[in-house]
Amino acid sequence: MTPPPLAPAARRPLSVLVVNPDVPPRDRDSGSLRLSRLLELLAADGHRVTLVARCGVGQEAAAAELRELGVEVHEADPERCGFPVGAPPLDLRALLARVRPDVAWLSFYDTAEVYLPLLRRLAPGARIAIDTVDVHSLREQRAAELSGSAADAAAAGRTRAREQAVYGAADALVAVSEDDARALRELAPAVPVSVVSNVHEPLPAGPPLQGRAGVVFVGNFRHTPNVDASLYLCRSIWPAVRAAVPDARLRLVGTAPPPAVQALAAPDVEVTGWVPDTAPYLEAARVSVAPLRYGAGVKGKIGEALAHGLPVVTTPVGAEGMELVPGRDVLVGATPGELAEAVVRLHADDALWHRLAAAGRAALACRLSPEVARDALRGLLSALVPVTFVVARETRSAGALADVLRGYLGAFGQEDPVSLVVPHAPDERPHELYGRLLEAIRALGRDPERIPDVAVAQWEPGAAAPAAAILVGGAGAGAALAVDGDPAAWRLAAGARALEAQARSAART
Numbered sequence: 001m002t003p004p005p006l007a008p009a010a011r012r013p014l015s016v017l018v019v020n021p022d023v024p025p026r027d028r029d030s031g032s033l034r035l036s037r038l039l040e041l042l043a044a045d046g047h048r049v050t051l052v053a054r055c056g057v058g059q060e061a062a063a064a065e066l067r068e069l070g071v072e073v074h075e076a077d078p079e080r081c082g083f084p085v086g087a088p089p090l091d092l093r094a095l096l097a098r099v100r101p102d103v104a105w106l107s108f109y110d111t112a113e114v115y116l117p118l119l120r121r122l123a124p125g126a127r128i129a130i131d132t133v134d135v136h137s138l139r140e141q142r143a144a145e146l147s148g149s150a151a152d153a154a155a156a157g158r159t160r161a162r163e164q165a166v167y168g169a170a171d172a173l174v175a176v177s178e179d180d181a182r183a184l185r186e187l188a189p190a191v192p193v194s195v196v197s198n199v200h201e202p203l204p205a206g207p208p209l210q211g212r213a214g215v216v217f218v219g220n221f222r223h224t225p226n227v228d229a230s231l232y233l234c235r236s237i238w239p240a241v242r243a244a245v246p247d248a249r250l251r252l253v254g255t256a257p258p259p260a261v262q263a264l265a266a267p268d269v270e271v272t273g274w275v276p277d278t279a280p281y282l283e284a285a286r287v288s289v290a291p292l293r294y295g296a297g298v299k300g301k302i303g304e305a306l307a308h309g310l311p312v313v314t315t316p317v318g319a320e321g322m323e324l325v326p327g328r329d330v331l332v333g334a335t336p337g338e339l340a341e342a343v344v345r346l347h348a349d350d351a352l353w354h355r356l357a358a359a360g361r362a363a364l365a366c367r368l369s370p371e372v373a374r375d376a377l378r379g380l381l382s383a384l385v386p387v388t389f390v391v392a393r394e395t396r397s398a399g400a401l402a403d404v405l406r407g408y409l410g411a412f413g414q415e416d417p418v419s420l421v422v423p424h425a426p427d428e429r430p431h432e433l434y435g436r437l438l439e440a441i442r443a444l445g446r447d448p449e450r451i452p453d454v455a456v457a458q459w460e461p462g463a464a465a466p467a468a469a470i471l472v473g474g475a476g477a478g479a480a481l482a483v484d485g486d487p488a489a490w491r492l493a494a495g496a497r498a499l500e501a502q503a504r505s506a507a508r509t
Helices: 031-042 061-067 093-097 108-120 138-147 149-166 176-187 224-244 279-284 300-308 336-348 350-367 370-384 397-411 430-443 487-506
Strands: 015-019 048-053 073-075 105-107 127-131 172-175 192-196 215-218 250-253 271-272 287-291 312-314 387-391 418-424 455-460 470-473
Touching: 015 031, 015 093, 015 108, 015 224, 031 048, 031 061, 031 300, 031 370, 048 093, 061 073, 093 108, 108 127, 108 149, 127 370, 138 149, 138 176, 138 224, 138 271, 149 176, 149 370, 172 176, 172 370, 192 370, 215 224, 215 300, 224 287, 224 336, 224 418, 287 336, 300 312, 300 350, 300 430, 312 336, 336 350, 336 370, 387 397, 397 418, 418 430, 430 455
Parallel strands: 015 048, 015 105, 048 073, 105 127, 127 172, 172 192, 215 250, 215 287, 250 271, 287 312, 387 418, 387 470, 418 455
Antiparallel strands: none
């Protein structure tokens, strides 16, 4: 009988634990919008998604939206928040024992610093992916180069060391662009990197050019590159635009403008602060400008404008990560004069405006659509999460382990996406168990370098196996499989039977 095929991880229901600094609101910043859309895609694919927000107090509306999608939301983890919050404690050990994560998705390196060691101890079978969001040390290094400050450069170096340490301990890293992926491969060359970028829903083209007026800059002003960009825009670029287009008006739209940005308000410059929806501003403007001088990752403000059919003027830093072609998809300038000239051109050249509006929307649909993100997530999960067999503690004698290995090595080849996890207690010596495994593998006539994955993992009493894992227990391989009818379980048991039949046949001859 032909063994049934193994289902890719992306097609198997998994338990996915997501830890984020807060409950991601769709209406605040690009990173939060991206994560909320990724959670939506995971839930739509049938995965059980649990969100832990370190400090999400007061975000009931965002939490309610996620719960409507089927996401289990824990709005705060006061013990690990980093500052006092008025919320009940979260029993993380009990939560992990109940949800039994197959995957832990940790947003940002500093979140991973706190939770990765805990997950290794309390959920040792979970595969840990760090969603870097952007490469923070790269952004800080660029800021230091701009400021010329030795203190800023030293801070960037410290961040780089922290990123290297925690990224190297992960099972996978997630980047938002190929540019960031290259930087991550330098930081943690042994850890696989996947690209899962921003997600932009397809939108109508927006109002026609007639009736549009003015320039818009959108940004979350808690993010320092946006503060710098708005100051740069108003001080170094906007005067030349106003000289060429005297009736031009500029709107700075976004959350939490600091006093320096609020002071930019003038008869021709409006500082709106937070707005519930940026669409009316994007659909009223003639040009979106994003004069970012430093940063990393993919810029949500640019994708959002392109999705609305609004031409964008930006810098090389702003355009990176999206494979946008200067002059075809966006206009790019490296100096204040070049940026001002591009904004003025889009006020004077209607044909150019229409070409950029159409090309930008097309580029976005090819690279940052929900379909692209869904495929990227499925690819990541398939590569990250093998079919996992966890050996029960009572199956740890030399004979029982040999039976398990006989079935496992008989059912699967070196390239199969499977993993056999042999737990050991914290007070046990893992090298002794590892030595016994090597002896058993060699006794079966197999080369330890040419077999499917076998891992020895520390397993505390009470630590739960991943939800999709298959528990192997009893005296013989496959004698007790937690998932009846699972193709992997079938193959494991069939492998044991086949090898035992071969052994009996050899004994008769």
